[in-house]
Amino acid sequence: MFLKYEHNGNVYRVEVERDGDKYYLTYEGDMYTVIATEIERGYLKIDLGGREIKCVVSETEDSKYIFFNGEVFQVSPIALTGRKFDGKIGTADKDSDFKSPISGKVVKVEVEEGDEVSAGDVMMVIEAMKMEYLIKAPRGGVVEKVNFSPGDQIEIGEETLVMSEEE
Amino acid sequence: MMFKKVLIANRGEIAVRVIKACQEMGITTVAVYSDADKNTPHVHMADEAVSLGDPTPSESYLNIQKILDVAQSTGAEAVHPGYGFLAENPDFAKSCEDLGIKFIGPSAEVIALMGNKIKAKKTMEDSGLRIIPGYHGDRQDISVLMEKGKSIGFPLMVKATSGGGGKGMKIVREESELKNAIESAQREAKSAFGDSSVYLEKYLREPKHIEFQILADEHGNVIHLNERDCSVQRRHQKIIEETPSTALSHELRQSMGEAAVKAAEAVGYTNAGTVEFMVDSDLGFYFLEMNTRLQVEHPVTEASTGIDIVKWQLKIASGVELSLRQEEIRPHGHALECRIYAEDPSKGFLPCTGTVKKLEVPEGPNIRNDLGISESVVITPYYDPMLGKLTVKGENRDDCIEKMKWALSRFMVIGVATNIPFLKEVIDHEAFRRGGITTNFLERYFENWTKVSQELPKEAVFALAVYDAMYPKRDEVVKYKEPDPHSPWKSAGRWRIGV
Numbered sequence: 114m115f116l117k118y119e120h121n122g123n124v125y126r127v128e129v130e131r132d133g134d135k136y137y138l139t140y141e142g143d144m145y146t147v148i149a150t151e152i153e154r155g156y157l158k159i160d161l162g163g164r165e166i167k168c169v170v171s172e173t174e175d176s177k178y179i180f181f182n183g184e185v186f187q188v189s190p191i192a193l194t195g196r197k198f199d200g201k202i203g204t205a206d207k208d209s210d211f212k213s214p215i216s217g218k219v220v221k222v223e224v225e226e227g228d229e230v231s232a233g234d235v236m237m238v239i240e241a242m243k244m245e246y247l248i249k250a251p252r253g254g255v256v257e258k259v260n261f262s263p264g265d266q267i268e269i270g271e272e273t274l275v276m277s278e279e280e
Numbered sequence: 281m282m283f284k285k286v287l288i289a290n291r292g293e294i295a296v297r298v299i300k301a302c303q304e305m306g307i308t309t310v311a312v313y314s315d316a317d318k319n320t321p322h323v324h325m326a327d328e329a330v331s332l333g334d335p336t337p338s339e340s341y342l343n344i345q346k347i348l349d350v351a352q353s354t355g356a357e358a359v360h361p362g363y364g365f366l367a368e369n370p371d372f373a374k375s376c377e378d379l380g381i382k383f384i385g386p387s388a389e390v391i392a393l394m395g396n397k398i399k400a401k402k403t404m405e406d407s408g409l410r411i412i413p414g415y416h417g418d419r420q421d422i423s424v425l426m427e428k429g430k431s432i433g434f435p436l437m438v439k440a441t442s443g444g445g446g447k448g449m450k451i452v453r454e455e456s457e458l459k460n461a462i463e464s465a466q467r468e469a470k471s472a473f474g475d476s477s478v479y480l481e482k483y484l485r486e487p488k489h490i491e492f493q494i495l496a497d498e499h500g501n502v503i504h505l506n507e508r509d510c511s512v513q514r515r516h517q518k519i520i521e522e523t524p525s526t527a528l529s530h531e532l533r534q535s536m537g538e539a540a541v542k543a544a545e546a547v548g549y550t551n552a553g554t555v556e557f558m559v560d561s562d563l564g565f566y567f568l569e570m571n572t573r574l575q576v577e578h579p580v581t582e583a584s585t586g587i588d589i590v591k592w593q594l595k596i597a598s599g600v601e602l603s604l605r606q607e608e609i610r611p612h613g614h615a616l617e618c619r620i621y622a623e624d625p626s627k628g629f630l631p632c633t634g635t636v637k638k639l640e641v642p643e644g645p646n647i648r649n650d651l652g653i654s655e656s657v658v659i660t661p662y663y664d665p666m667l668g669k670l671t672v673k674g675e676n677r678d679d680c681i682e683k684m685k686w687a688l689s690r691f692m693v694i695g696v697a698t699n700i701p702f703l704k705e706v707i708d709h710e711a712f713r714r715g716g717i718t719t720n721f722l723e724r725y726f727e728n729w730t731k732v733s734q735e736l737p738k739e740a741v742f743a744l745a746v747y748d749a750m751y752p753k754r755d756e757v758v759k760y761k762e763p764d765p766h767s768p769w770k771s772a773g774r775w776r777i778g779v
Contacts, residue, residue, distance in 0.1 A: 114749060116748055118736070118741065118744055120735075121626075121734045121735075121736075123734075123735070123736070125741050127742075127744075127745045128745075129745040129746065129748070129749045130749070131749040131750070136742075136745070136746050136749055138742055138745055140741060140742070145742070147742060147746065149746045149750075151750065155747070157743055157747065159739070159742060159743060161742070166739050166743070168739065168740065169638060169640075169692060169694065170744060170747040171637045171638050171694045171695070173635070173637065173695065177744060177747075178638075178694040178695065179740045179743055179744055180638075180692045180694060181737060181740045181743065182689070182737070183690065183691075183700070183701075184700075184701055185692070185693065185694055185697070185698070186736055186737075187697070188736065188744065190748070190753075214627070214628070214630055215630050215631065215661075216661050217661065220467060220471070221467070238464070238467070240467075240468075241631060245464055245467065245468055246630075247464075
């Protein structure tokens with residue numbers, strides 16, 4: 114069984130075959146035999162050739178979570194979509210700087226369409242959980258479109274505004 | 281006469297904390313909750329729970345009318361406000377009083393006086409306490425504030441007159457940032473406290489934030505329960521608190537404690553409260569503000585003194601005289617508290633929402649968890665992102681830090697990102713271990729902090745693969761095929777799908 118997991122933009126591939134409580138793993142060119150017991154659903158005790166680790170795996174519709182060594186890692190299993198992932202997936206797309214970092218309410222819009230801004234200028238202020246988040250211009254340019262007005266609800270990842278292409 | 285029934289006008293971990301104290305004392309509890317909190321622990325734990333409907337704070341936990349209606353219809357004799365929301369709202373305290381419902385806290389007059397940070401400073405200055413220099417006037421026009429700011433010099437702080445909890449508070453390092461900072465602080469203040477006014481203060485370099493817990497009864501007795509050092513702050517929000525402070529000598533502790541008691545006496549304070557001080561690098565201390573309520577970080581004081589502050593709040597409000605004497609307060613050992621926030625440290629500490637899929641907290645001697653969540657609870661964007669607090673006590677500071685490290689590594693929240701990885705590194709930082717840290721600590725050592733490793737550890741990949749082999753899902757398996765003829769597993773035999 115071949116599996117791929119995406120975590121923080123990296124793809125991890127692993128092959129696993131099960132034989133009772135033995136699991137044969139191929140990972141990064143090396144092979145491992147581990148013995149795993151499930152204490153209760155998702156609570157795993159894994160013997161890595163004498164070293165025993167405890168982890169908890171939990172899943173939602175689109176993510177898997179693993180708790181190991183005091184830390185929670187969130188991964189997305191990659192479905193068989195025909196898309197090819199190799200190593201790093203894309204660098205941040207060019208307009209990600211204008212995406213709202215949080216779901217909240219737009220409290221202030223500092224720019225209008227056609228305004229020229231310089232790097233660092235505050236363009237929009239979004240409030241969530243009683244804190245304000247500033248959308249700042251990452252570079253100089255002209256504001257082409259403002260997608261929200263004060264008082265609007267905004268969801269995480271929504272484009273706050275459109276800026277002219279870099280010259 | 282002790283109350284028979286108390287309404288808790290709050291949510292989350294603090295509502296749970298107060299309910300527990302009431303139940304131990306045989307007091308019937310009434311919880312209130314918004315639609316977003318229907319399934320949270322405080323609702324299940326209370327003897328009675330009444331819906332406030334709409335989750336918007338102004339329609340629920342900040343809605344005085346709705347809460348008082350519930351208090352009256354359920355026959356609650358007293359209201360415990362917790363912290364935040366209506367805890368420092370003098371109109372709420374006054375409205376309770378008018379209806380003959382006891383507000384568990386100081387009088388409306390004291391709340392109003394201390395709630396106005398400017399008047400509070402002037403009152404304390406008149407009683408002989410030192411305050412930080414700045415502009416504490418009434419003028420709020422941007423041009424006047426800009427002018428005053430320039431004359432104070434930079435860096436300076438903009439703070440909300442009705443503020444608290446880091447909201448409406450900005451540090452201004454240079455003149456060019458002043459206008460934006462004032463306006464932003466005014467908006468935050470307006471939205472968080474309904475009052476947009478701000479004041480300006482000289483920014484102390486390398487200060488320590490040290491506060492004293494006060495208990496004052498309604499018969500004129502005031503004592504303090506020693507200090508809490510809350511210098512570990514991010515964006516003016518406390519993250520880690522401890523007692524005793526490594527910065528205080530016996531003499532300094534004594535004079536600050538006396539000043540705190542004097543501050544409480546000066547305004548006729550009653551119930552539990554906290555006097556906050558800034559301590560500068562020369563160990564001079566300045567009155568910062570008085571919090572007229574139970575503090576988030578009260579468990580560290582409870583851990584070191586063995587005193588149950590919430591029970592004393594209930595006793596004091598019902599008229600009981602303080603039986604504790606100052607000389608009987610003998611803190612021992614060292615206590616640390618970490619605030620667990622639903623924040624993603626890998627995304628600039630943005631608050632996170634989501635469903636708590638699994639939750640497991642550390643248990644052991646001298647480990648205390650104050651939690652407002654349980655499995656399947658949904659974290660919504662409506663309220664503060666604090667999920668709970670982890671408090672531990674050790675024989676000494678090193679022992680306490682080791683215990684906290686262990687406890688944090690066993691604190692599991694799955695489904696919502698938390699600041700736990702960050703807390704672990706802060707606790708383990710060499711400068712934190714050394715002690716004597718200032719409010720600049722996080723900024724200095726953790727300014728652009730991200731998780732050290734962005735990689736998925738090998739063990740995690742193995743566990744995922746094992747789990748997926750136990751519970752295979754067709755659409756997640758990239759490819760089914762016969763084992764590679766050259767694969768060393770060929771000899772392992774045919775593997776199975778489905779268990």
